[in-house]
Amino acid sequence: MPDLRELYQEVILDHNKRPRNFRKLEGANRMAEGYNPLCGDHVTVYLHLEGDVIKDISFQGSGCAIAKASASIMTSHLKGMSKGTALLFFEKFHQMVTGNCHTDPDPLEMEDLDVFSGVSKYPVRVKCASLAWHALRAALVEGEKTVSTE
């Protein structure tokens, strides 16, 4: 039986209560929205890409503790990283929350992202945890919406 404390770890509860980078990003040149029609959660991820580097990243939206903390921790984690590394983290994070972790040694250290490992025992919450990440990926890869810098 999974323990609820594995899901709602202290770090997650803290980020839920005091989300980091929770604002509209002035000077963003990429953004994408994530929406979960099942529960009505939505998130907008803002990026300021300089060349290949995420100079700044922020988010806004509303959602459950898992969705909000995930967006908060994601933005803290990825600031200053290259687009390529961020996408690797997307893959790794997705594998972790869906419980499909590869056993191969992996050069990427999950560090603070690891607090979401408990999500894999709650399949319904995978979408909550990965909502912001999907928006990030859309902003990075598909460039779904380019924000006007005016």
Place this chain on the structure above:
Amino acid sequence: MTTATKASMPARVREREALADPGVFSATGAAPPPGLRTVPDPPFEVRKIRDDFPILQQRVHDKPLVYFDNAATTQKPQVVIDTLWRYYTADNANIHRGVHLLSQRATQDYEDSRVKVQRFINAALAREVIFVRGATEGINLVAQTYGRKHVQAGDEIILSAMEHHSNIVPWQMLCEEKGARLRVVPINDDGDILLEEYEKLLGPRTKLVSVVHVSNALGTVNPIRQIIEMAHRQNVPVLVDGAQAVPHFRVDVRDLDCDFYVFSGHKVYGPTGIGIVYGKADLLEAMPPYQGGGDMISSVTFEKTTYNTLPYKFEAGTPHIAGAIGLGAAIDYLNGVGLDRIGAHERELLTYATNAISGIPGLRIIGTAKEKAGVLSFVLDDIHPHDIGQVLDDQGIAIRAGHHCAMPVMKRLGVPATARVSLALYNTKQEIDALVGAIQKIREVFQ
């Protein structure tokens, strides 16, 4: 099973009785007719009722299951489960076409169920009862037949602000096709419909009013008789979405004088995949068929098809025979317990629950209409309902968290989602107490 059937088919009774588990309470077979059955004596004995529902006997997350998601779907009494089992074990055959005995039995039970539904909602005629997959399909049926025939460009269809998506989208699709438009009757902050605004919307362009009897998100019981009267004064027919009404109180379609009434079997202790459209015979007669296929025809040539009479005109293809028969068993069960007693028990529970959770700091009830049934929606501080639902689940308590397929009403009341407790005849005050304790725990986790 009717007395007539029993008399004419003694072998079958023997067969069925041999198949049935003798220890199991059953509303078919030897049970007396509805209303005469031996029922729990007043006061309502909820413990005995709970014994009829095997699923409630389990523990989840090592806690006794508290099932408060009844507006999503209700649990099934043993008698419904037995009826399905017996149908597939002894009677399974296609209906309306076989000369063989099994087909006759299946047909008889299927049509008996139609009569049970007819009596349940007090329709004038059995042929006014059409079996569909559920309330959603029922609304789609009316939209695609009555709607497509009568709604033209510039016409209007009136809904309320508290509709489930199933009573919005089919009309939107129709409006898009026809160039018609939806008008929405507003509600106040309590979740009561504003009848004076409704009056203003009714006009020569109004072709239909389609409105929910009991709101699945708020629990509001709409003044449906008045809504119908006001529409009828302008010769506008009314469809009532009764999915959340029929489990909680007696519905009399003739007394309401509604033109169409839909509900789902699985929300009234029956199987999923079966539901009902009631329509006044003259309206149904004049409507084109819904789907084409077998059973809905009288004769077919490549030049022309003559449609079958009611209700078969609207029941193309092999229907959910077992589901219909299971729904009949659920109705027998409800009649046995007594809908008035069920309603009284649930009203008492709702009042008890409302009082109990109102005292919790930071908790706000969403939906405080003058008259409510079965539903208690709430928000708690700034804790997201999804998280509330997760912690409650950990305590063995099943609720629904989200927008309840009623996004417009959530938006109207300024909440993205709510936690919803919805009640059934088998819920108890002890379960409400467990809920209150668990909500305290939520506040501890997220403080």
